[in-house]
Amino acid sequence: MIKKIAVLGLGKVGSLVATLLSSKYEVEGMDQFDVKDKLPFEVLKGDVSNDKNIRDFLKDKDAVVSCLPYFLNIKIAETAVDMGVHYFDLTEDVPTLNAILKMSENSNSVLAPQCGLAPGFIGILGAGLYEQFSEIRSVKLRVGALPLHPMGQLGYSFTWSAEGVINEYLNDAEVIQNGNRKMLSSLDDVESININGRQYEAFLTSGGLGTMCETLEGKVDTLNYKTIRYPGHRDGMKLLLYDLLLKDDRKLAKDILNNALPLVDDDIVLVYAAVEGILDGKLRRKEFSESYRKITLDNKDWRAISWTTACSISTVVDLVSEGKLKNQGFIKQEEIPFDMFIKSHFGSMYETYKDPK
Structure with a gap:
C-alpha cells in the first residue's frame, strides 16, 4: 500500500496531481521555482535535476509522480528503481518510454509512465472498446486540448508544456497500417473530423499510443493516434517547423510559440475513439466521444487539460495502492480495465464533469 508520495514539478498539472492525491495520501511536492499558490501539502524548493536532491527527497517515500518535462524523466525513473520506489509519469516521449521499459526488467517496484491524457486515458479507453470485439479491424484514437475561443491561424494556446508539443510534432509517429507496424511522419495524414457539430482537423503526432502498437501487432489492420486541432493549425506549424527550419532549433521554436500564444483560462479537451471489428x-x-471544460474544486478553477491529465495519473497511483493493479514491473495503460478506472475514486471525475450533451 502506498502511503507517502513525492510529486516532482508543481506547474499547471503537477500542482493539481499533488492536490488530488493529498486528499488520500501524505504528499510532499518539489519544484525548482517558488510556488506562490497556497497548496494543501508541504512544498520544497529544490533542483529537480540534481540526483542527490532527488534521493534525499525520495528516501522516505513509497511512490514518486513526475510531472516534469520529458527530458528529466529517465534519471528520475532510474533513481526510483534503484531505491525501490514506485514510479509514475506523464511523458509522451518515445525514447523515454523505451528506456523505462528496459529498466522494468530488473525493477522491484512499479514503473508506470505515460499516465496522462494521451498517452494514458485514451489508451485505457481504447482498450475498453476493442476488448469487446472478437476480431478487431481498426482502432482510431483522437485527443485535442484547445482554447475554447481560438484566435489566429494556429488557434492554439500552450495549456501544457511547449517542449512536449514540439517534441510530439517533430518525432515520428508509430502506427499499424495494412497490418504492419511502422513509423510515419508526424503532422501528416490530415483528416477532417466533426465533433458536436464543430469542424476540426486531426493529424498524426508522436507518442499518443504508448505501447499499444506492440500490444496489438498482428491483431489489427489499422491503429493510429491523431491530435485534434482547429483547421489551419497543422499548416501553420509545418511552415514554422519545416519551411522556416525551426525544427533545428527547438529552444527558439519554444520561445517564439510561448511568446505568441498566451495562456488562456477557458479551454476544452476533446476525446474521441472508434473501434471497428x-x-x-x-x-x-x-465509438466514444466526450468533451471536458474547466472545473472548480475547493473554490479554485482548474483548466480542462490540467484536471483531465491529473485525474488520469492519480487514478493509476490509486489503483496500484489499492492492489487492483500489479505492484511490480511495467504497467501498460491498455492493461488497465476501463470499467475499473472510470468507477474509481479519481477516475469517476471523467463521468462527473463531462460536458452535457
Missing part, C-alpha cells in the same frame, strides 16, 4: 458475429463500430 466483429462483435457478436457482425461487423460493428463502437
Whole structure:
C-alpha cells in the first residue's frame, strides 16, 4: 500500500496531481521555482535535476509522480528503481518510454509512465472498446486540448508544456497500417473530423499510443493516434517547423510559440475513439466521444487539460495502492480495465464533469 508520495514539478498539472492525491495520501511536492499558490501539502524548493536532491527527497517515500518535462524523466525513473520506489509519469516521449521499459526488467517496484491524457486515458479507453470485439479491424484514437475561443491561424494556446508539443510534432509517429507496424511522419495524414457539430482537423503526432502498437501487432489492420486541432493549425506549424527550419532549433521554436500564444483560462479537451471489428458475429463500430471544460474544486478553477491529465495519473497511483493493479514491473495503460478506472475514486471525475450533451 502506498502511503507517502513525492510529486516532482508543481506547474499547471503537477500542482493539481499533488492536490488530488493529498486528499488520500501524505504528499510532499518539489519544484525548482517558488510556488506562490497556497497548496494543501508541504512544498520544497529544490533542483529537480540534481540526483542527490532527488534521493534525499525520495528516501522516505513509497511512490514518486513526475510531472516534469520529458527530458528529466529517465534519471528520475532510474533513481526510483534503484531505491525501490514506485514510479509514475506523464511523458509522451518515445525514447523515454523505451528506456523505462528496459529498466522494468530488473525493477522491484512499479514503473508506470505515460499516465496522462494521451498517452494514458485514451489508451485505457481504447482498450475498453476493442476488448469487446472478437476480431478487431481498426482502432482510431483522437485527443485535442484547445482554447475554447481560438484566435489566429494556429488557434492554439500552450495549456501544457511547449517542449512536449514540439517534441510530439517533430518525432515520428508509430502506427499499424495494412497490418504492419511502422513509423510515419508526424503532422501528416490530415483528416477532417466533426465533433458536436464543430469542424476540426486531426493529424498524426508522436507518442499518443504508448505501447499499444506492440500490444496489438498482428491483431489489427489499422491503429493510429491523431491530435485534434482547429483547421489551419497543422499548416501553420509545418511552415514554422519545416519551411522556416525551426525544427533545428527547438529552444527558439519554444520561445517564439510561448511568446505568441498566451495562456488562456477557458479551454476544452476533446476525446474521441472508434473501434471497428466483429462483435457478436457482425461487423460493428463502437465509438466514444466526450468533451471536458474547466472545473472548480475547493473554490479554485482548474483548466480542462490540467484536471483531465491529473485525474488520469492519480487514478493509476490509486489503483496500484489499492492492489487492483500489479505492484511490480511495467504497467501498460491498455492493461488497465476501463470499467475499473472510470468507477474509481479519481477516475469517476471523467463521468462527473463531462460536458452535457
